[in-house]
Amino acid sequence: MTHSPPNWIIQKFGGTSIGRALDSxxxxxxPxxxxxxxxxLVCSARSGxxxxxxxxxxxxxxxxxxxTPRNSPNSPSAPGTPGTPSALTRPRFGSPQQSRSASPTGFSHSNLDDSLRKLSLSRSTLDQPDFVLTANIxxxxxxxxxxxxxxxxxxxISVEADISADCDSLCEFLNAAQIIDEISPRSKDAIxxxxxxxxxxxxxxxxxDRGIPNELVSLEGVVDAFVEGGCSSDDNNNTTLDQGFYTRLAQRLGERLRKCDGKVPVVTGFFGPVPGSLLQQVGRGYTDLCAALCAVGLNGGELQIWxxxxxxxxADPRKVVTARLVPIITPDEAAELTYYGSEVIHPFTMDQVIRASIPIRIKNVLNPLGPGTVIFPDANNAHDARNAHNPGEEASEAVKAQHSGIVSSKLPTAVTVKDNILVLNVHSNRKTMSHGFLAKIFTTLDRYGVCVDLISTSEVHVSMAIHGSNSSKRSFDRLVKELESIGTVDVHEDMAILSLVGRAMKxxxxxxxxxxSVLAAGNVNIEMISQGASEINISCVVQELDAIKAMNIIHQACLNINSNSI
Known part of the structure; x- marks a missing residue:
């Protein structure tokens, strides 16, 4: 693969940034x-x-x-129904074609006040399918x-026409879906x-509008040319995407972006339907993954997540007033913090960039001159790693020196809390011959699709911390009932996982x-304890009502720069 100069900077902006801070x-x-x-620029869908x-x-x-079926006599039943756009008169939905279209009746391209908007969207005025009203919003x-x-x-006026054409195309696509009463996973991706x-x-x-040359790079068809490669199937014939797929996709993205010479490419975070559905294969974090693959394909100097x-x-500065910015962090520390409650960047997405030795910088869209936090491929060589031009970097040198002091004193990096945790204890009915006890538990959990955050085991007893969003109340009750055939089961609700993370801790x-010791001194009861195999994470489960107090206690005792060396 041909490498670009190391001055490519890939900037990923989330939906909230696009929705609330586009001017910044x-x-x-x-500039x-x-x-x-x-x-x-790689963009997520705009927040509201x-x-x-x-x-x-x-x-x-x-x-x-x-x-959703409607009983209205004016509900569309076929293309060309009065008041409903025909699905056969426009390009295929998802096409990046720059089309033009007038807005629907009741919409003005300028000076549309709220009262007129409500009137134009009211069911009494527009007898349209519900999805048309939603598209108009x-x-x-x-x-x-x-x-x-x-x-x-x-x-x-030009961008309003493009937006209107896209929304019209959406309505036509959904009208066709309503007629055949089906939306496939691939179609849902496109929507x-x-x-x-x-x-x-x-x-x-x-x-x-600011005079900055740019080009919209729509990636709907970028996968089509190599969709046959880079995929594998499991025993149930479910398609999965392997690393070969992502490597080839990164190469294609790099080739496409290099064509935008002298312009700022503005890239859709959605990179087209993939085998098995993008939402199912990657989830709604596909925009971060797209930005990472762009960085890899361009051999970028830095990936910035804004x-x-x-x-x-x-620690969470909203909960711990003495929390301070971490200037440099390792990928494994960032992955642990992400998993245990601090939203950083998905570990799989991060891995795509780190394997290419490209640093990731987390920055604030409302504070562009701030130094941010850098996730370096190897923290031991952080100061020798490639470092793209970053406004405010000079001001962060003192913070970096402070970070070096933290590492030398072997202090942990951060403390985090994951709320909404249930603790599930299973004690075997059999005091001897416990063969198969653990296998039966994990087979049952797998059947209900339940992931375990933490686990502590003995020969006849298992304690598991499970996030409350894992399953519905009804499904969880069925799970407990089935586990009762294996042993005695009790459930503790309203718990939280407290995790201390740091590479230096090993x-x-x-x-x-x-x-x-400090948790005990603070009268915080510990339900269970677990230490990760990586030796950079020590976690315990506490009552949710004690979580903030516990976080502050740990931060003061274990992460305070002025504390005695551990």
Whole structure:
């Protein structure tokens, strides 16, 4: 693979950043890096004023509505029904074609006040299928954002026409789905992928309004050329994507992005239908994965994940007032923090970049000059790693020196809490001949699709910490009933996992003893204890009502720079 110069910077922006801080992105962040470096923007679907009005949620709602029968006499029954667009008159849904379309009756491209919007969306005025009304809300949400951000009338009118054409295409697609009464996983992927394209249209228009050259890179068809390779099947003939698939996809992305010479590529985080469905194979975090693969394909100097926080902290700063920013962290520490409650970046996504020796920087979209937190492939060589131009980097040297002091004193890196935990205890009915006891438990858990966060075992007793979102109450009750045939079962609810994470801990003698001693001194009861095989994580389960107190106690005793060395 041909390598690009190391000045490619890949910036990934989440839906909240696109929805609430797009002005900061186009006015401050991009100009700081472009044109000094080659900048790539990877965008998630735009968030809304509330969770319900987020783009992805509205798209999923519209898909559900298309399969919900209506009793209205005007409900569409075939293409060409009056008042309903024909599914046969436009390009295939998901096409990146730059089409133009007028808005539906009741919509204005400018100065549409809230009362008119409510009137135009009211069921009494528009006797349309529910999914059309939802698509119109989606349309107006993006129109409103365009009016707030774009001053040039020609640019605004053009992007509104593109947005309207995309929403019309969505309605036509859903109309066809309603007729055949089916939406396949591949079709659902395409519906959700519209959100990223709408977000990219806004970003491109806002950049053009500021005179920054850009190009919308829509990735719907990027997988088609090599879909036969890089896949495997399990015993049940379920398709899975292996590393070969992601390696080839990264190469294709790099080839495509290099064609945007002299422009800022604005990339849809959705990279097209994949074997087995993108949502099922990757989940809704596919935008982070897309950004990682772009970085790999371009041999980028840095992958930047822009959020609404300054970076990774030693604890949740909303709960621990003495929490401080961690300037440098290792991939395995970041993975542990992600799993145990601190949202950083998905470990699989991170692995794609780290294997290519590309650093990841977590930055705040509302504080672009902040140094952020860097996830380096090897923290021991952090200062020797490639470091892209980063505004505010000079100001962070003192923080880096502080971090070096932490490592030399063998202090942990961070403490985190994962709430909504259930503890499930199973004690064998048989006091002897316990062969098969553990196998029966894990077979039952697997059948119910339950993942275990922590586990502590003996020959005849198992304690497991399970996240409450693993299954519904009804399903969990059935699980407990089935486990009762194996042994005595009791459940403790309203618990939390408290985790102390740090690479230096494996060389620190007495850290576990200090952790549990200070919890005992603080009158915090410990339900169960577990230490990861990686030796960089010590976890215990406590009552949820004690979790914040426990986090503060541990932070003060084990992560305070002024504490005595452990």
């Amino acid at each position: 992105i186009v006015d401050h962040i991009v 700081q890096y472009f044109p000094a470096s080659n900048v790539v 004023a509330s969770k319900d009005t987020g783009t992805t949620n509205l798209l999923l709602k519209a898909a559900t509505e298309a399969l 989606l349309r107006e949400e993006h129109f409103s954002a365009a009016r707030d951000l774009i001053k040039n009338d020609n640019v605004r 959700v992928g519209l959100g990223e394209r709408l977000a990219c249209r806004l970003v491109c228009a806002a950049l053009a 959020k609404e926080v300054d970076g990774i902290f030693t 060389h620190a003698v007495g850290i576990a003893g200090k952790m549990f």
